[in-house]
Amino acid sequence: MGGPFDILVRQHRELEARFEHLWADAETADVSSREAPRERVDALVELLRLHLRLEERCLLPRVARVEGRARARLLEEDHLAMRELMDELVELSPEQPEAQARLYALEDLLVAHFQEEESEVLPRVITTLEPHEQHQVRAELATTRDELRSLGAGVPLSEESPLLDTLRWDG
Numbered sequence: 001m002g003g004p005f006d007i008l009v010r011q012h013r014e015l016e017a018r019f020e021h022l023w024a025d026a027e028t029a030d031v032s033s034r035e036a037p038r039e040r041v042d043a044l045v046e047l048l049r050l051h052l053r054l055e056e057r058c059l060l061p062r063v064a065r066v067e068g069r070a071r072a073r074l075l076e077e078d079h080l081a082m083r084e085l086m087d088e089l090v091e092l093s094p095e096q097p098e099a100q101a102r103l104y105a106l107e108d109l110l111v112a113h114f115q116e117e118e119s120e121v122l123p124r125v126i127t128t129l130e131p132h133e134q135h136q137v138r139a140e141l142a143t144t145r146d147e148l149r150s151l152g153a154g155v156p157l158s159e160e161s162p163l164l165d166t167l168r169w170d171g
Contacts, residue, residue: 085102
C-alpha cells in the first residue's frame with residue numbers, strides 16, 4: 001500500500017502527461033486533426049477541475065490544521081488562478097495564440113504547484129498522521145474522487161462536477 005495521498009500524486013503525473021501529449025500533438029497537427037486539440041484541452045480541464053476539488057476537500061483542510069490557514073489559502077490562490085486560466089481556455093479556440101499562451105501559463109503554474117505539494121506540503125502533512133489516519137485519508141480520497149466522478153456523469157471524460165465546492169477548514 002502506498003502513501004495516503006497517492007491518488008493526488010498519480011493525478012499530478014496524469015495531468016503532466018496530458019500536457020506533454022498536447023504539445024506533441026501541436027507539433028504534428030495538421031488541418032485534418034483540428035478537433036483533437038479541443039477534445040484534449042477539454043479533457044485536461046475536466047481532470048484538473050476534479051483534481052482541484054479533490055485537494056480542496058481532502059488536502060487543504062489538513063494543510064490548514066498542520067501549517068495554518070494562511071498556508072492553505074496560498075494553495076487555494078493557486079487553485080483560483082488555475083480555474084481562471086481554465087475558464088479562459090474554454091472560451092478560446094485552441095488554434096488561437098491566446099489559448100496557447102493560457103496553456104503555457106497553466107502548465108507552469110500547475111508544475112510549480114505540484115512540485116511544492118510533493119516536496120513540502122504532503123511530506124509535512126503525512127508526518128502528522130497516525131497510521132490509521134493515513135488509511136482514512138486514502139479511503140476519503142478514493143470515495144470523494146468517485147463521488148465527484150459520478151456528479152460529472154454525462155460530460156465526456158468528465159471527472160468532476162461543474163459546481164464549485166467551498167473549501168472546508170474543519171477537516
